[in-house]
Amino acid sequence: MPKTLISLEHISKSFGSQLVLDDLSLSIYENSFVTLLGPSGCGKTTTLRIIGGFETPDNGRVIFDGEDITRLAPNKRQLNTVFQKYALFTNMNIAENIAFGLKIKNKPESYIKDKISYALKLVNLEGYETRMPDSLSGGQQQRIAIARAIVNEPKVLLLDEPLGALDLKLRQDMQYELKRLKEELGITFIYVTHDQEEALTMSDHIVVMNQGYIQQEGTPEQIYNEPENAFVADFIGDSNIIRSTMIRDELVEILGTRFACVDKGFGENKPVDVVIRPEDVELLPPGEGSMDGVVTGLTFKGVHYEMDVEAGGFEWLVHSTRLSEVGKKVSIKVDPFNLQIMNVPESEDEEAISETV
Amino acid sequence: MKLFKSGRNAYLMASPYLAWAVIFILVPLAMVVYYGFTDGNGSFTLNNVVRISDPGYFKALWRSIYLAVISTLICFLIAYPLGMILSSMKLSNNAFLVTLFILPMWMNFLLRTLTWMTLLEGKGVINTLLDIVHLPAINIINTPGAIILGMVYNFLPFMILPIYNSLSRIDENIINAARDLGADSVQTFMRITLPLSVPGIISGITMVFIPALTTFAISTMLGGSKILLIGNIIEQQFTLVYDWHLGSGLSIVLMIFILINMIVQAVYDKEGGALG
Amino acid sequence: MKKILERIYLGIILLFMYAPIVTLIVLSFNLSKSRARWGGFTLNWYIRLFSDRAVASALMNTLSIAVLATIFSTIIGTITCIAMIGLSPRLRSVITGVTNIPMINADIVTGISLMLLFRFLHIGSGFMTILLAHITFDIPFVMLSVMPRIKNMNFYVYEAALDLGATPFYAFRKTILPDLMPGVISGALMAFTMSLDDFIITYFTKGSGFETLSTLIYNEVKRGIQPEIYALSAIIFVVVLTLLLINSGASDNIIKEKK
Structure with a gap:
């Protein structure tokens, strides 16, 4: 069992009349790469800022390594942040930026010098010591922001949408860089993003948030393959979410057709939501699958084709x-273990959550 | 850009202003220089400029510098904390509040000086109020103190505006980053906030120092025409003595200060001047 | 605690800035000629002010100069800003540099330099000389508020209009001009305020026997303040305040409409 490094206990936070975090509890294990994932306004950045010390929660406690740090000033915390849009000190050159935290701590000159060259090497920007931040590209500034944080040897690195301002290709490169850094440094990364692909690629553990609540936590595989509610299913990748009826254990009726499934314990004749990933839908010749339909739309996506199929009154x-032309009659088949059954939201709160989807 | 089919059209459009600027900006300045370096017969002389070393003139210049420096310093000391408070506020009516502080900038400065004449007079409003609460009267009208007060009152908004602008442009996350890296609030201020606001400070200093150095109306109104500043001396050369050569020569001395100011400003202001 | 101290600080500065102005406005309604004692409410000074011939002519001079200087400087400034797009970067920076001179230079130097020019050219002093001087120092303010609009303009809209068959003039009128308008309006209002407000440059270029409100006030003050001057000041404060509010309101409204 890995050691818990940070735990958030019943955190609430409002800005004015707006409740941003509602009784949020979360444990973060040592040496893990944790991603807070959710749409804008879900409370993920506020959560990060509370851990960093830039916001104080209205209620609840932040425990770091067994100590209550809820009200500790940011400069007293053993963690460092990589900010959105880098926040480099524009009045200092690269070396001075990286040295900032070490100089504050009165480290000896030679130590600081070694650290600067080590950090620049780590982020592949050797020889940039005397350049000014303005003269670097976005990707380079991002690496400097990371270098500036890690020379302080924090136990935890907080990253607030660090790749948001970069273009796609650079973003993908930086994702690998960050994973490599994490491996080399052996510290905990807490990463905030709204990009589900980024989260799935890099994390050990994903926390999906919406409207101040944690919707689901788990490994990337768990989050993708077994979403616990319609919000998570819809937010993580494309999916077909269909209101259906659970006839009994291992049998569900979708759009009037019965499908075998592997889920149990939902009761009999209960409404449920069924999530089916688009890549899990097989198209067979008419009559050979469970439900017949017709192809109504077709788009070439590079690695695969995306098709819209009208069947049972649902698109x-x-x-x-494999290509199926528009107008072609087909039959839909889904393997039982690819049907993900979820409870239909009951309370009004949960209803509100699914409405925002 | 296809707005202009050829460069010629643009030049044609710019030519009226170019001509205007040459006639009404450059030629007049050249004339000041010409008059400053010639005598009544039109022959070259350094006399007019050198006469700044006459005891009376030099004293006026020194007094002007001295009062302008003090006024600028006081403006800075008042405006910087004000700029910090204003830029840290996240109120929705913040814009209105900022406008309130720089609004007097647009009001006729003679009237603003006039108000202080009224307030500071021997039997003026302030002394009457002091008398009511049995406090001794203050007599600073017609003293350098009154001139400094008038300068601070008139030019304070010119210091507030650029300082506020430069402070409010600092990304909040840069401050957070300094705290995150272990700096306490004093260290954050000294190493990040203050250095990043230097362009605003410089431009504020320029905007206060030059008008304070060259004023003649404030000293006339609040100094009782007994305390002469270099501005008064130059004004007299043009309106009383009619010695344009000497007046121009002394103005050239003032222009040296302005030039130094422009250079300092250009070095710090990377945006390349007000129009850049 | 920190919040309270901050509020107190703001309050003291605001008091320092506005209390004198308020005092002056109050005194303009004071029946007693003594400036320190309240003698009852009166509109006397306002009535005296409006029947004063010298004030009336100074007011007319001030307003007509301000209006004309605003019109000329706005036209010249706007045309020059548009022309800047097509100029070489070199010439652009020359124009920018020259335009910055009147703003950075001390008013007293600008004033005497123009005075020397007008004397040299034998342009009769008074209305004409003040007008030329005001246009000169107003143009930089117009350009200052139009230039940012030029810089942020999306010229593809203009090209799109041409592409859709508009003539260059029509395309300019329909795409570029509306974009510039907020800058032009606020530049014009700024020029108008600066012109109303100016004392030093007017003082040196006016010659004798011709007065604007500013120079009139200066002369009166040197002789000793009459309560009419308070009434005049109060009116000017209110007018300038209104203009400024219109200016900020106008640019706000235009921004809202654009959204």
Whole structure:
């Protein structure tokens, strides 16, 4: 069992009349790469800022390594932040930026010098010591922001949408860089993003948030393959979410057709939501699958085709490497273990959550 | 850009202003220089400029510098904390509040000086109020103190505006980053906030120092025409003595200060001047 | 605690800035000629002010100069800003540099330099000389508020209009001009305020026997303040305040409309 490094206990935070975090509790293990994932306004950045010390929660406690740090000033915390849009000190050159935290701590000159060259090497920017931040590209500034944080040897690195301002190719490169850094440094990363692909690529553990609540936590595989509610299913990748009826254990009726599934314990004749990933829908010749339909739309996506299939009064999203022309009659088949059954939201609160989707 | 089919159209459009600027900006300045370096017969002389070393003139210049420096310093000391408070506020009516502080900038400065004449007079409003609460009267009208007060009152908004602008442009996350890296609030201020606001400070100093150095109306109104500043001396050369050569020569001395100011400003202001 | 101290600080500065102005306005309604004692309410000074011939002519001079200087400087400034797009960067920076001179230079130097020019050219002093001087120092303010609009303009809209068959003039009128308008309006209001407000440059270029409100006030003050001057000041304060509010309101409204 890995050691818990940070725990958030019943955190609430409002700005004015707006409740941003509602009774949020979360444990972060040592040496993990944790991603807070959610749409803008879900409370993920506020959570990060509370851990960093830039906001004080209205209620609840932040425990770091067994100590209550809820009200500790940011400069007293053993963690460092990589900010959105880098926040480099524009009045200092690169070396001075990186040395900032070490100089504050009165480290000896030679130590600081070593640290600067080590950090620049780590982020592949050797020889940039005397350049000014303005003269660097976005990707380079981002690396400097990371270097500036890690020379202080924090136990935890907080990253607030650090790749948001970069273009796609650079973002993908930086994702690998960050994973490599994490491996080399052996410290905990807490990463905030609204990009689900980024989260799935890099994290050990994903926390999906919406409207101040944690919707689901788990490994990337768990989050993708077994979403616990419609919000998570919809937010993580494309999916078909269909209101259905659980006839009994291992049998569900979707759009009037019965499908075998592997889920149990939902009761009999209970309404449920079924999530089916588009790549899990197979298209067979008419009559050979569970439900017949017709292809109504087709888009070439590079690695696969995306097709819209009208069947049972529902427009199914289907990903396949095999082409089916528009107008072609097909039959839909889904393997039982690819049907993800979820409880229908009961309380009004949960209803509100799914409405925002 | 296809707005202009050829460069010629643009030049044609710019030419009226170019001509205007040459006639009404450059030629007049050249004339000041010409008059400053010639005598009544039109022959070259350094006399007019050198006469700044006459005891009376030099004293006026020194007094002007001295009063302008003090006024600028006081403006800075008042405006900087004000700029910090204003830029840290996240109120929705923040814009209105900022406008309130720089609004007097647009009001006729003679009237603003006039108000202080009224307030500071021997039997003026302030002394009457002091008398009511049995406090001794203050007699600073017609003293350098009154001139400093008038300068601070008139030019304070010119210091507030650039300082506020430069402070409010600092990304909040840069301050957070300094705290995150272990700096306490004093260290954050000294190493980040203050250095990043230097362009605003410089431009505020310029905007206060030059008008304070060259004023003649404030000293006339609040100094009782007994305390002469270099501005008064130059004014007299043009309106009383009619010695344009000497007046121009002394103005050239003032222009040296302005030039130094422009250079300092250009070095610090990376945006390249007000129009850049 | 810190919040309270901050509020107190703001309050003291605001008091320092506005209490004198308020005092002056109050005194303009004071029946007693003594400036320190309240003798009852009166509109006397306002009535005396409006029947004063010298004030009336100074007011007319001030307003007509301000209006004309605003019109000329706005036209010249705006045209020059548009022309800047097509100029070489070199010439652009020359124009920028020259335009900065009147703003950075001391008013007293600008004033005497123009005075020397007008004397040299034998342009009769008074209305004409003040007008030329005001246009000169107003143009930089117009350019200052139009230039940012030029810089942020999306010229593709203009090209799109041409592409859709508009003539260059029509395309300019329909795409570029509306974008510039907020800058032009606020530049014009700024020029108008600066012109109303100016004392030093007017003082040196006016010659004798011709007065604007500013120079009139200066002369009166040197002779000793009459309560009419308070009434005049109060009116000027209110007018300038209104202009400024209109200016900020106008630019706000235009921004809102654009959204």
